[in-house]
Structures are given as structure tokens and as C-alpha cells.
Amino acid sequence: MSNTNVVSFPNLRSLPSKLFEVFDRATQMYFLVIKLNSDDPAVHWVLKQNGLGDPGAYQILLIDLCSGRAEMDAFKWVNSLGTRVRDLHLYLERHFDELESLSALDIEVILGEKDPLQAKSSRNPHRQA
Numbered sequence: 001m002s003n004t005n006v007v008s009f010p011n012l013r014s015l016p017s018k019l020f021e022v023f024d025r026a027t028q029m030y031f032l033v034i035k036l037n038s039d040d041p042a043v044h045w046v047l048k049q050n051g052l053g054d055p056g057a058y059q060i061l062l063i064d065l066c067s068g069r070a071e072m073d074a075f076k077w078v079n080s081l082g083t084r085v086r087d088l089h090l091y092l093e094r095h096f097d098e099l100e101s102l103s104a105l106d107i108e109v110i111l112g113e114k115d116p117l118q119a120k121s122s123r124n125p126h127r128q129a
Contacts, residue, residue, distance in 0.1 A: 014043050015038055018103075020102070023120040031062055033092050060092055060093050074086045091110050
């Protein structure tokens with residue numbers, strides 16, 4: 001039996017996405033990041049219709065996997081960790097292409113509060129070093 005309510009989308013695989021394990025002080029968080037740009041003309045057209053996909057537009061969608069909260073605008077992160085997640089968001093916008101998916105990131109290192117040699121490392125037993 002087929003589902004006639006299924007919507008077919010353009011090739012969404014052309015939207016690069018990565019998972020990150022993030023540490024900040026005594027907190028461990030997980031984020032999914034989707035880059036809002038595509039070489040696929042159909043996907044790029046959809047992004048453009050929503051004001052995305054150009055250098056002046058939002059560059060990533062950052063999703064907190066614990067809460068389900070998602071933001072394209074780094075400056076909308078307002079909660080107890082808000083300003084620090086904002087800084088993470090800005091960092092990911094600048095460095096998305098050079099970071100490996102499943103990388104462990106430490107906000108204290110990103111902000112220069114801690115030496116990179118003191119950064120926490122991934123606790124994921126399935127992550128390849």
C-alpha cells in the first residue's frame with residue numbers, strides 16, 4: 001500500500017549536514033548542522049525563494065538535538081547558554097567546510113578561555129579517531 005500523502009522534495013542530500021558533540025564547562029550537547037546552500041538548482045531555487053542560499057543570507061541551520069530547538073539566526077539563541085551557543089553558531093558558520101562530522105568541539109577553546117590541549121574529547125565509542 002502506497003502513501004499518497006508523501007511529498008517529494010528535490011535532492012535534499014545536496015544540503016550538507018554534520019553532527020557535532022559539543023562541550024562547555026560541565027555541559028555536553030549534541031547539534032545537527034545543515035548548511036543552507038546547494039549546488040543542486042532545484043534545491044538552490046527553494047532556498048532562494050526563502051531568502052537563503054546567498055552569502056548575505058543565513059548560512060546554517062543549527063539544531064540542538066536535546067531540545068529540538070533550531071535557529072538560522074545565531075543571535076536568537078537566548079537562554080542560560082544562549083550567548084555561548086551563539087558563539088558556537090558563528091564559529092560553525094565560519095568553519096563548517098573544514099570541520100569533520102562527529103567532531104568534538106569545546107566552546108571554552110573556541111572562545112579562547114581554555115588551551116586547546118585541555119579540550120574535552122569525544123565520548124563516542126563508535127567515532128573513529
